[in-house]
Amino acid sequence: MLAALLDGHGDFLLEDVEPVPPQPDEVVVSDPLGFACITDCIQRRDGGGQAAPHVRGHAGTGVVTAVGSAVTRVSVGQRVLAPTRPMCEKCFWCRHGQPEQCATAALPAPVVAIRADGTELRGSARVGSFAEQMKVRETQLVPIDSEISDEELVTLGCGAGGGLGAILNTATVTPGSTVLVVGSGVFGLSAVQGARIAGAARIIAVDPVSERRTLALALGATDVIDPTGTDVGEAVRELTEGRGACVVLEAIGGAEHQRRAFDFARLGGQIVLGGFGKKADEVTFPANDLAMRGKQVLSCQFGSVNILADLPRFAGFIESGDFDAKALVSARYPLESVNAALDAQDSLSILGAVIG
Ligand SMILES: [Zn+2]
Ligand SMILES: [Zn+2]
Structure with missing residues (x-):
């Protein structure tokens, strides 16, 4: 599959990589739409995020196409949002009203693909949405039942x-x-x-x-x-x-x-x-x-977000017209043009961009 990688810093590298099948607690979303964040611009310029080469894109949306044997939160065909933070519902913080500090965020991100030279690739913030396939733990996913567009929905996964x-x-x-x-x-x-x-x-x-x-x-x-x-x-x-x-x-x-x-x-x-x-x-x-x-x-x-409770609620604000997400997305770029999207964001000539 094609994926946009960051190796240290510099332009994202568009490479053909070998996807890894899902582990029991993992979920696959084919052809996700990703959200290009100012963090992508900063880390492309300065590095400073994950040191190892990894698949970029820390928020994504799409429809589930495969699930591991132990997955219960979503099933194939479910529309989902993968925000930048996980929520396991079991750790100390998830049980004490601070799910944005979920302990599983400290776990190594899943290996999502293998580079041609054999290097294992993980997803940015455990997501990796700038790729033809996104593979995440189920704890990273929010089921979404809403009529709003993917372009609108994916903004809720980050900014x-x-x-x-x-x-x-x-x-x-x-x-x-x-x-x-x-x-x-x-x-x-x-x-x-x-x-x-x-x-x-x-x-x-x-x-x-x-x-x-x-x-x-x-x-x-x-x-x-x-x-x-x-x-x-x-x-x-x-x-x-x-x-x-x-x-x-x-x-x-x-x-x-x-x-x-x-x-x-x-x-x-x-x-x-x-x-x-x-x-x-x-x-x-x-x-x-x-x-x-x-x-x-x-x-x-x-934003101290409880992803499972708040993100569907915020999608409701978009549905009701109280929140204008369209105004925040200036353009949609194909995966191959991710660097052009970041150039435009970096120069402040556009606001938000979605990738895919
Ligand atoms: Zn972000
Ligand atoms: Zn947790």
């Missing part, structure tokens, strides 16, 4: 699911509150829509790209800020009677942006760290402010 979850799960957004979203990519624009769904009265989106600010307004933002040459903190205080935002979603990543986000929140507000930076990054917050100003800094692994 859109994470952005909605960041607002609806991780943060506490009460009706009438003010939400600031710093960074208006797929994740941030999904959070903007989540804030609208949650009934936020004021939704402020920050992005240097004017098309993204325009889109943010169309999707529910009440105000936008161009950070180029503008003091974002001052602009936010002007919009909030000097207080700052009730909830700040940091949707860029890196210590510098995290530190700034802390100052954009009002006393007693929440700072949700939705972006991520380099592994060695360390961030410092003012100790007394952190201890006494009521500001809560919240970790945000995939």
